[in-house]
Amino acid sequence: MGRVQDKVAVITGAAKGLGAAIALRLAEEGANLVLGDIDADGLSTSASNAKAAGSDVETLVGDVTEEGPAAALVGRAVDRFGQIDILVNNVGGSRNSKIWEMPVEDWDHTVKLNLRGTFLCTRAAAPHMMGKRYGKIICLSSGAREGTPWTAFYQGGSAYSACKAGVHGFMRDVALELAEYNINVNAVGPGPIDTERAGAVLRKMNETVEYSPNHMTPLGRLGEPREVADAVLFLASDEASYISGHTLAVAGGR
Template sequence: MTARTALVTGAARGIGAAVARRLAADGFQVGVLDLRAEDAAATVAAIEASGGRALALGADVSDEADAAAAVARCADELGPPVVLVNNAGILRDGALFKMSTTDWDDVMSVHLRGAFLMTRAAQAHMTAAGWGRIVNLSSISALGNRGQANYAAAKAGIQGFTKTLAIELGKFGITTNCVGPGYIETDMLTLTAERMGISYEEFAARMIEGIPVGRVGQPDDIASAVSFFARDEAAFVNGQVLYVAGGPVD
């Protein structure tokens, strides 16, 4: 059988890179997409070194032409993407009274507009195949987080987007689910500590106090959840939000 193709956005590092590597280990060919193709090279190399097949793609997911071109190139050079993981994201944190319109718009564009544009382009391949998996990355910040009015709103929007896609696309054999990471050890977490004016070690220690399993998460923890949603066995799981945060999330 020809291997299925997955496309992961924001896959140069952190959660996206871990997801790309895990899907490759699961047997998928993987389109590794980031803002610049050269940034995705290391993830591609890691997949190929493990015997997988991957393609580095460069695109601004918030740009309509870029998103469509990336999906088309993936389909032409690797295979029609029937799994899409919308992971690309940025931070522009700050208190509401300090937040610029540009800070708000940039976060909304990458997280929400980007997920919309990538999904709209990729779903045609899934519909044609009669099988598809869309996994969107939200966050526990969707429930509200000081200094992240833009990010929290975008991540909450991702959840509504997920549930609507589940309703619209389910009849075509396409499921859409959402993973909401808690505190995961990535560059973004380091940036949050810097914004707060403390070291990453101090920030992580504070977070661990409120995490029942007694540690911050790792990118592979999120990759494992995405892997489940991408399986054939997850065909009856649709429109769900799974928080991966080391404990209950209100």
């Protein structure tokens, strides 16, 4: 028996990076998956990997920051599998600039990417979980919710940090609202993780700048996507049944 055997998990942004690693890890532990992303090619690679690990997989191409696609993603889980047990709100990202230079469009884009999809997918999933009196919702926050030192020094990460603090606050309130329905709502807060996208920038910083991730992270290295996926798996499993309203840092110490 896997740790999430026969559970149905919806994962947003599953084509690449942490979302792809989370999809594979949940598949390895017995979950069936509904994977969403705007990247159709990446999505089919993630689906193939999860199927090879034994999972039954559905995919949906769509922008989860819009109401229709967010509802359709959750609807696909209910139509295909008759339930949704686990929702991983993984989509997020940033357009960085120093505060005195930040275009309002970049601020709005970052807010939309990190918060709107998380809200829309959670809103769509909650009634199904409430009806079954069972559910696990895991949101991707970030160590940046307390400020992200290297980004602030060199690129300007205030919009991203504000959003990831927002994810923490959103998660805390939703955890309280859904507690009486036996639904656990938590977040993970990754530090600098060596994904395809972020990893290239982070590794370059390690070679070129003084306040680099390796220098400022107690464990002295970038994290691996699988290390974040393992934390998500724990929160998605019944091993975490008495944990709710918590952001678990996966950030190499502090």
